[in-house]
Each structure stands twice: as structure tokens, then as C-alpha cells.
Amino acid sequence: MSKPSILSKLNSGVESSSPPMAHPLRQRVPSTAIAGLGRSLDDLAADSVATIDPALIDPSPFGDRLEYDEEATNLLLAAIEAEGQRLPLLVRPHPKIEGRYQLAYGHRRLQVLRILNRKAKAFIRNLTDAELILEQGAENGGREGLTWIERALFAKEMEGQGHPSKTIWTTIGVDKSGLSKMRAVVDTIPDHLIRSIGRAPGIGQPRWQELVDALAIDGAIKRAASILQSKEISSLTSDQKFVGLLRALCGQSSLAPHSGRREIRSSEGRSIARLSSTAKGDVLAIAKAESRFSAWLTEKLPEIYRQFLIEGATSTLDSERPATGAADSDGTMVVISQP
Structure with a gap:
């Protein structure tokens, strides 16, 4: 039996007072992402919101963020402190530890609730790994919270779970070409280098591809690891680390202005x-x-x-x-x- 939607619950027993239309309106076909969101809302409408101790909720087993975003977390903290938690988390029962849960989405909300020492409102659903990663990806795509490299790493996680390419590029909001470019970067640059650089919010695909090219030289990967551990680079912001590393690998002073093109x-x-x-x-x-x-x-x-x-x-x-x-x-x- 299909689960009732939110709208059907609200409209049950209420007759429409609108006059009949002479010509029916053309039905608009929703995008794949919006249609998927609608189905998700229908599913969640039949679930009840539970109150859970945040200490019992573990992170998603599929990491999507490289580091703590202090500014975004502080903004959310102020909002929840003033208005309370308006959007529930989505969790599943922990597959290995009874009495605990794993987070599907809402990791910043969970961080804030821990800081404020408040109980978490959450939907509890039995999700497979494949279902959990899809829910997580849909949330990230809708909120634009991930940087380019974080989205590329998450696409790799989804691919590792066996999701087809079309599902992946729809979930994370890129086309076939965009997904191919993401693969070219995360399959070439070692994971430990990416994580040493961090989120790099100001760095897009073209600059990451430049780094791929720079690392193609023999010995460059080992040299890159050493550069990222140096005092000059390690204390910088994520974007600055990226730029400093790329310039150093290209034979420029890591802190000198990027020459780019010169007339x-x-x-x-x-x-x-x-x-x-x-x-x-x-x-x-x-x-x-x-x-x-x-x-x-x-x-x-x-x-x-x-x-x-x-x-x-x-x-x-x-x-x-x-x-x-x-x-x-x-x-x-x-x-x-x-x-």
C-alpha cells in the first residue's frame, strides 16, 4: 500500500471551491531532482519525528566534507538558538551497534545541537548503504553546501557503492562531462593530498586539473606531500594551500603572484x-x-x-x-x- 503524502493528508475531506476551468492547464514535468525530492517527502510524511540524544548519533559512513566550516556552523547555531531546530535530521539504526544511529543528512544541525546540548529531532528510517548515500547526496545537491572537490569525492563514494553514472550526476548536480572531469581529478590525485589541502571553497575544476597536470611529473606526488607539510604552507587556509602547492610545483615562489598570461x-x-x-x-x-x-x-x-x-x-x-x-x-x- 502506498504511503499517503503530506498534501493528501491536508486536503482529505476538503472540497475544492474553485470553479472548473474551460481549458485544463498543461501539466509541467518536474525535473528528476525535484521528482525525487517529492517522493522523499511522501516517504517521510508517513514517518514520525523522534527525539534522540545527539550523543547516540554517529556520522555517516560515507564522508562528504573535508573539514569543519566554522562560519557556516556559527550562522546555523544562531538560527537554531533563536528559533529551535526546524528541519529534522535523517538517521538510520546503526547496522552494527544496537541502540545507536548513523546520520544520513543534517551533520551541521547535529553539530549545533551538540554545542547547545539539545535533543535532536530526527526521522528514523531503515536504509541500506545505497539508499543512505542517495539521501545524503540529494541533501547536499539541494543545499549547495559542498565545494567542487568535496562533490567529486562524494561522486567517487557513490560510484564505489555501484550507483550508475546517471544517478550520480543527477544527485550531485552535474552533467556527464562534469562527472568525467571529477573522475579525472579524484582518480589521479592521491586522497591524502586532497585531504591535506582541504575543502578549497574557491578552487574549481580548471585549477584542480592544473594540479593533475603538475603531479604528472616523476616525483611530483612525493614532493607535493613535503610541500604541504612545510611551515610555509601548512598554516595557510585551504585555498592558499592549494595555490601555494601549485605554484611551488610549477617552479614559482609559492607566495609570489600567479603570472598566468602576460601580454x-x-x-x-x-x-x-x-x-x-x-x-x-x-x-x-x-x-x-x-x-x-x-x-x-x-x-x-x-x-x-x-x-x-x-x-x-x-x-x-x-x-x-x-x-x-x-x-x-x-x-x-x-x-x-x-x-
Whole structure:
């Protein structure tokens, strides 16, 4: 027998006073995520809210957050302290320890209730591991509480539970391509490095992919672990750790400004080239309008480099110094990027 929904309970015995419509409205088809939420509400409507000691509730066995978010927790604490707990948690009976529970969602609410020493309101449902991780993922997707890397790790957890790709990308709110990019990162960067970096709320997929590229070099993973443990990096925020690590692996000063792309202009101010720094090296792209200069530079580059070595420039450049320019005899600017 199907469980009654909240709306059906509210509307039972109440006749509609609205006049009949001449033309029925077109039925809107809800999205997969909204439809799933509706089914979840219908299920929970038939459950009663229990009061549980927070000390009896253990975390979900499937971690989705890398570290404690103090700011978000403080905001929620103020709200619950003033208005009480308005949204129940969802828990299941602990599969191994009688009398205890495991959390499906509501971990920040649970933290706050422990701080305030208040009982927790919770729905108790018998959930398999697969069902629990789906409930957890739907809650996270709806509340936008996870950073990009946390969502990528959670997608990996769901995949490990045997959920099909379509279920995963619908649950965490990405498309097929987005899920593929997440896999490329979390399957390449070791878990211990990700957890050392942390949530990285300001770092999205393109920067994580840059780190993947930087770690492809032999010995880079071991070096990255050492960098993250250094005094210079370990005391920084999560975002700063990420940026510092990436710059160090790319041969830049970890605290120096990120060079990114640099426009090279002639003495008259005309753009002649663009210098781009990547994890694999520096790329000098000469403007198409300067094709003659490009041909000249290609021919002269061996001689320019020989002159560079003769003049002892290798002893004066280091990893802290930015790209510099050297004027040839005819006044043409030749760009020498940092090693």
C-alpha cells in the first residue's frame, strides 16, 4: 500500500471551491531532482519525528566534507538558538551497534545541537548503504553546501557503492562531462593530498586539473606531500594551500603572484606576443600579424640562447625572478621566460 503524502493528508475531506476551468492547464514535468525530492517527502510524511540524544548519533559512513566550516556552523547555531531546530535530521539504526544511529543528512544541525546540548529531532528510517548515500547526496545537491572537490569525492563514494553514472550526476548536480572531469581529478590525485589541502571553497575544476597536470611529473606526488607539510604552507587556509602547492610545483615562489598570461608589447605599445605559464612549461604565442618576426625569432633562437649562456645569464636568473626582455642589436625585443 502506498504511503499517503503530506498534501493528501491536508486536503482529505476538503472540497475544492474553485470553479472548473474551460481549458485544463498543461501539466509541467518536474525535473528528476525535484521528482525525487517529492517522493522523499511522501516517504517521510508517513514517518514520525523522534527525539534522540545527539550523543547516540554517529556520522555517516560515507564522508562528504573535508573539514569543519566554522562560519557556516556559527550562522546555523544562531538560527537554531533563536528559533529551535526546524528541519529534522535523517538517521538510520546503526547496522552494527544496537541502540545507536548513523546520520544520513543534517551533520551541521547535529553539530549545533551538540554545542547547545539539545535533543535532536530526527526521522528514523531503515536504509541500506545505497539508499543512505542517495539521501545524503540529494541533501547536499539541494543545499549547495559542498565545494567542487568535496562533490567529486562524494561522486567517487557513490560510484564505489555501484550507483550508475546517471544517478550520480543527477544527485550531485552535474552533467556527464562534469562527472568525467571529477573522475579525472579524484582518480589521479592521491586522497591524502586532497585531504591535506582541504575543502578549497574557491578552487574549481580548471585549477584542480592544473594540479593533475603538475603531479604528472616523476616525483611530483612525493614532493607535493613535503610541500604541504612545510611551515610555509601548512598554516595557510585551504585555498592558499592549494595555490601555494601549485605554484611551488610549477617552479614559482609559492607566495609570489600567479603570472598566468602576460601580454608582450613593442616599444610603441603594439601587442606582439603572449606568454602563458602552464604546469608543463611556458608558451610564447606570437601574434599572427607578426609572422615575419616569428620566422626571424625561430631562425635566431639558437644564437640568442648561445649568447644568453655566454653572458652568464644562467647565474643571475632564479625561480623568484619574473620573465625578462633582452634587446637585440636592431632593437627588437626578445622574450626570455623564466626556467
